[in-house]
Amino acid sequence: MNRSLVEVEDLRVEVAGRALLDGVGLRVHPGRVTALLGASGSGKTTTARALLGEYPDGARVTGRVTVPAGAVGFVPQQPAAVLNPARRVGALLRDLARLRGGGLPEVRRALARAQLDDPDEVLRRFPHQLSGGQQQRVVLAQALLLGARVLVADEPTTGQDALTKRRLVAELAALVRQGLGLLLLSHDLEVVRELADEVVLLRDGGVVAAGPAEQVLAALDDGPPRVPAAAPPRPVPARVPPALPVLTVRALDAVHPGGVRALHGVGLEVGPGECLALLGRSGSGKTTLGRCVAGLHDRYRGSVALDGRPLARSLRDRSRDELAAVQYVFQDARASFDEHRPVLDQVARPAVRLRGAGRAEAAHTARRLLAELGLPSSAAARRPAELSGGELQRAALARALAASPQVLVCDETTSGLDARTRHEVLEVLVALRERAGLALLLITHDLDAARALADRAAVLDGGRVVGAGSAARVLRRGAVGAAG
Template sequence: HQVSGGQLQRAMTAMALCSNPELIVFDEPTTALDVTTQIDVLAAIKHAIEETHTAALYITHDLAVVAQISDDIMVLRYGKQVEYGSVQQIIEAPREDYTRALVNVRQAYREEAADQSTALLKVENISAEYSNGFKVLHDVTLHVPKGQTLAVVGESGSGKSTLARVITGLLPPSSGRIVFDGKPLMPGLKSRPNDDLRRIQLIYQMADTAMNPRQTVRDIIGRPLTFYYGLRGAEKTARVKELLDQIEMGKGFVDRYPAELSGGQKQRVAIARALAAKPELILCDEPTSALDPLVAEGILKLLLRLQEEEQLSYVFITHDIAIVRAIADSVAVMHRGKLVRFGSKSTALSPPFDDYTDLLLKSVPEMEIGWLERVLATRRMESAGN
């Protein structure tokens, strides 16, 4: 637990090379990593393969990553081969509709809302620390407008998820305050009245670990209906079916268990569970990071539709800049527990940049052959200049 995710992945690559193998299988080695760390891991993997002349099978759902490290690409869907070819052919001239969809999925852009002045949530000078005294947030101030989306971005350990814990009351701040709809929230979860708990909901990154595998969809979505509204029996079941329709799944899933659902379906159930409370703010903690791009795109479209229908506000925690462009109205960039950039999407993603935001944006993989080499060369030149 004392090493970063990137250091751990590099160590695992070195361990795999110890026996001088002829083939190494890399199973999504960078999926959970932020973009700045991902570059270092990709560079280490590519260098190791070149130095040892070991063959590699690299499994991933990110074609932009594949374009930097592979010679050939095989596209699979439902256990069948959709397309096979060189990196250049797949990236620049895909033949199949599914492959073309994978290539184009990262290009979505949503125009930001014009008025971002009316705040539903205000985070004012928040600092927080863990029980061992380690400080994880330093004087963070930001706001979330009503009916809009704030994207919180940064590398692992930057304080993104900790900020969500503070907002929900799971981690009381050491200083500062949270104001919701004009009224200060109690710092700790146990001190907040049920209505405050209801109005702020959380969607976790891993739906598998956020659901009881022994409960049916009816039970999972129905729990907040009973807790907040006292619904039981047929009345509760009817509302569960309405929520399943709202998330585009339908009543046929009501008696299924999590193990009988796909990753995207599980995340939709998690969204329905949050919606069951009729919240005004939903904190989305990397809810699409474990999903393939097309399924993730479907979840984003669902969240945007629900936002429009219900006037929901979102705090969307992510390390994927493509998602920021697709869903955000405003952006907060965090680094080592500090807020280094905050503003509308057009302002936050436009120069001049602070050093960290500049590094973050330059580290986003592009669907372009040779991009990794170009970025690494630029880094070496900048390092030599300093």
């Protein structure tokens, strides 16, 4: 075997007396894939960031991390965190290409290798005008432009439709064959089986299994599952559609700055206690539609109404009751939290600000919601940087629920969650629909989540609804092929 490009030996990372990692070791070799597995909070991202020399504030670090200077490219689970929101993608990537004597042809080639089908359109946009999946592929293109010899990919298939996921896996495999070393962090065992040569399994910051991929994965299949494969929650029983929808969207035409059309005449309705799944490939307009509903994107014609009353386009013009009534759970949970304040305080804030609850009552509500979603008080007392992406995703959902909304827009809420946590989150959403009459707009590539939650589904392509009907019928039809 070739000499390793990256070596991690007996790595321990401790913050305020709590061990995030304890004795972790791994190697990444040129032309090979090492996969890091483990539940949310097991230490995968902390290990990956150690390769970049990045540790939480106040961390006490022992052990050894050996990485050649400038050799590592990083594709984070929350890609918006490493993209400059004030610069168009084209300007950013051309600057990177110039560092290695390249130009626009090299930029277009890197975007194509990262599975972005329309490079020129992507180059004209700002990062916030891209879907989460497109942002992730732009960051991959950055790493390719900079000539990374080792790529750290944190959940690279999260938020990707099935077609893009297959193509991205094939491209990663091709890069590895050309000599790239890949450290893959993933909950997607199908992707791990396809790509990994070695697997390191983490639990509570320690290594519980390591070795050839076939051997470790076979042990997971044969023994008590350390990465649990929970069955999806029971589907919600079919119900008679409500006479009056709580959310109504009519003839929505949305544009991005510069006049780029994102939605074309979209209409939908969601009733109380009902779930509508929005399906479609990355960049099809799902997130833009959700943001219009929530008042986060105001460049549109048409109408968004709550209980038959038009909502202001911008959340800045909505009343406190209207803000509480429509809540949005972002795909990039980390970017939606203030890094300087404890998570519990931020989860409790909507109950104080939007519902007028006292601080003690709001804190009690926040603890209850976080516990229902599997996040203990000890974790909630920490700052966002001390939690994993999956833990923050659960906290973001709890924060939205603290406002007691009528409509909840979930943008890839199950992305980046291990199987057991994903199951718990879906069960909570099912219970809320049945108990509280919550109207749910579910933006997802997770077809199992759509089957478990959705009454109806709509498929978007190029900003248009190209298929709609009962979830069971749409998920059986070929129209959903691009979405899943």
